[in-house]
Amino acid sequence: MTRPSASSSPSSGSSSEALELGGSVWLRAGHETLGGAARIALLEAIGATGSITGAAKAVEMSYKAAWDAIDTMNNLAGEPLVTRAAGGKGGGGTKLTPRAIRLIETFRAVEHEHRKFIERASAAIEGFAGDWDLIGRIGMKMSARNQLSGTITSIKYGAVNDEISLGLPGGQTIVAVVTHESTESLGLAEGGAAFALIKASSVLILVDDAGGAPIKISARNQLRGTVSKVTRGAVNSEVSLELGGGTVVTAIITNESVDTLALAAGGEAVAAFKASSVILGVNG
Structure with a gap:
């Protein structure tokens, strides 16, 4: 290939x-x-x-x-x-x-x-390089609903696991924890391009309380955005958040949770997920 x-x-x-x-x-x-x-x-x-x-x-x-x-x-x-x-x-x-x-x-x-x-x-072919790179990214077949592309902004090395920060186009950052061997085999380095895969079932949706107090939760990743779409099913709903820069994160939550949180298009919310729920990959 x-x-x-x-x-x-x-x-x-x-x-x-x-x-x-x-x-x-x-x-x-x-x-x-x-x-x-x-x-x-x-x-x-x-x-x-x-x-x-x-x-x-x-x-x-x-x-x-x-x-x-x-x-x-x-x-x-x-x-x-x-x-x-x-x-x-x-x-x-x-x-x-x-x-x-x-x-x-x-x-x-x-x-x-x-x-x-x-x-x-x-x-x-003029502009072939950029077009082909994009074709490669959009052509990936993955079961994970969320496939987010970004640039590695920092790497904290550990004896067993490394902490990788991936900057998204909208300015927010995803943190992933991967093994040191994975960092080496993927060739991860600051400034390099990578993509993050997160299952929609691993994403929690949160909203600020009535007083506007900041959300407190142990999940390392908390991406704030605007609800762009809520698609209801028989039991669960698919909720998509626009983070800015064209980046969208989608979560699968129960219809009861959608009603309790009063989620609707245009509302503010936070997509939260653990660093251990993030899978990192690179093209090529």
Whole structure:
């Protein structure tokens, strides 16, 4: 599979940056991703060093993350791509199987052709980079009702979990808690683009009390907005909040809750959900 994406480079004679077309290549096994550039680079490093420790260091990946990636690739390939040799007179080591070597060769060949395609498309179609990136985002198939795109504004690293803040177009921020391995494998970094997935059933809707006192709740994410739509069903209702900047968050709550909170289009409300309910993803 291949997907072009937008990147930027300094324009000639100007301090501003002009868009150019970039892209990425990845391999799939069924509906699961077998490997992209990072995992192929890991396989190549294993072939060069004969060591998981050396390969992980070469691609700036933790030892555990490297083995997790290898296990995933072995499982998805349906056969070993990496084998560990027992120690002895000649010492032990880690080796690539012939299947892994062919996979690397195939990936690099496809990547070469992909770059040629990107160059032709970029030259032929004005504005192709931005359009293709948007096509990739809107074409994602996810069960989560809320799919919000933003920019990573901060990362607080922990021993096991990291706290990621994602700035939304309207100025509000979503906080997610993910494992440190997920931060590494997704390549999350401040200033990078990412998207947040939140199930509508995980979102609570709150309103200020009659005195206008601020809402107190343990949920880390509290996004204030205007009710744009209330769609009633037999038991539950779908409530959508406009947050600004074109961002909308939707919740599924009971009809009784809609009536108790007096929710109606145009009213102010808050969408609340736990940081642990947020799944982060990146394109490519």
